[in-house]
Amino acid sequence: MDSIICRFTPQIPNRVFLEVPKNRKDWVDFIKSLNKWWWHPEEKVWSVPRTPETAQRCKTFFGEALVIDRNKEISIELVRKTAEKSQRLELLKTLPDKISLHNHPQKSDWLLLNLPQSLVESHLTNVKNIHGRRWNADWFAWEVPYTQLTIRFVKQYLSGNVHWTFTPDDNIPERLPAAEPQAITYKETTTPAKYEAAVTALEQTLMLKRYSWRTIKSYKNCFRQFIRHYDDIKPSQITRRQIDAYVFGLIKERNISESHQNQILSAIKMFYGTVIAQEEKVLNLFRPKKSQKLPKVLTEQEVTFLLRAVDNLKHRCILMLVYSAGLRLGEVINLRLMELQPEQNRLFVRGGKGKKDRCTLLSEKVWELLKQYLEIYKPIDWLFEGQTGGQYSERSVQKIFTEAKLKSRVNPDATVHTLRHSFATHLLEKGVDLRYIQELLGHESSKTTEIYTHITHKGWNKIKSPIDDLKI
Secondary structure, rough: OEEEEEEEEOOOOEEEEEEEEEEEEEHHHHHHHHHHHHHHHOOOOEEEOOHHHHHHHHHHHHHHEEOOOOOOOOOOHHHHHHHHHHHHHHOOOOOOOOOOEOOOOOOOOOHHHHEEEEHHHHHHHHHOOOOOOEOOOOOOOEEEOOOOOHHHHHHHOOOOOEEEOOOOOOOOOOOOOOOOOOOOOOOOOOOOOOHHHHHHHHHHHHHOOOOHHHHHHHHHHHHHHHHHHHHOHHHHHHHHHHHHHHHHHHHHHHHHOOOHHHHHHHHHHHHHHHHHOOOOHHHOOOOOOOOOOOOOOHHHHHHHHHOOOOOOHHHHHHHHHHHOOOOOOHHHHOHHHHHHEHHHHEEEEEEOOHHOEEEEEEOOHHHHHHHHHHHHHHHOOOOEEEOOOOOOOOOHHHHHHHHHHHHHOOEEEOHHHHHHHHHHHHHHHOOOOOOHHHHHHHOOHHHHHHHHHHHHOOOOOHHHHHHHHHOO
């Protein structure tokens, strides 16, 4: 039976220390429901106030699992740190009821930001939007980088509510330097095939044909799984019948999607048709019938709710730009400052899907917001940069969208790409010619763009069902 160990120390008479088994998340959740709980990471113990109310709640919740150990002494280091925490907590009570910024006592390139409980509801979102901020449980404060970017942000969004305990230096850096890259040891997770040389030959061909790294990775994985299925047969000796049997087995046993089936067939066709010149094996491969799925789109009202749900200036600029210009996820993070042309209300997309460049819209409303963003964040090269510079990541944009989607409660199946579909659909509903939409989206064929004609509801109000004319 699991037990929770409770210890006391006369040096800290107002705290109780609890040791919780790692597997009891329910016990941890209960401790977090108590007032003024502290976690001590180095000693891996929890402490809570030693009050009759807390004692009664713990006895009721833990029952016989609560074991009081008065014999084992508590480390002097834990006593010292707990005493320091108590002193800091008392010191916070003497500060004015404002956000306080202090020099960090241990790190010269960081500041401590204290947010009073009375201002949490109104200012916590802005504090969380500071680049690089992190919570320091020992100091009951937010650590924020001591940079020009932080100072500008605080003055812009927290001005009038900040108590400065120091005067910022003029020579502080624009942002903290990027951390030195650590030597990474990659763990091989893919079991090589017996004839792995065939996979290597396929990779070389794809690289010579200048395929994208994503396509190369997918083709390699698909082809490796294929030749491992026939591990004792040389790839050059695998027959057309065996190719068909392999794909049939995947469809029957694993119910693979049409897109995955196409990917497998493309990898196999590339190897036999180009790498080893056995094109006769892959002539007229059985391709799946293409499904006619309509893209998911948001209504204009849903887009409004979604964008209003984003408080962070930078995050809002990203999502507004994706929607207003019909950008793909990879295109918005690849934008550089020089590619914006606000005078002509346009921006250039370089190296989009299919390695194509194109020109698309730069909304006046979005540009006004971008000017505020550029004034505060001052990116150097990429339009949207990470916390320490460099290109923003796709995963970060996806996370921004997911949080906004949950907060605004729009279509739960929507993705970042849904904003691009919505851009095209809304333009079509406003009467924009399909040819212009094709150019803005960068579609090579007009047939790709025509799919949006099946989504738009333009003119539906003039159509009524024939049953409405029947006298029934």
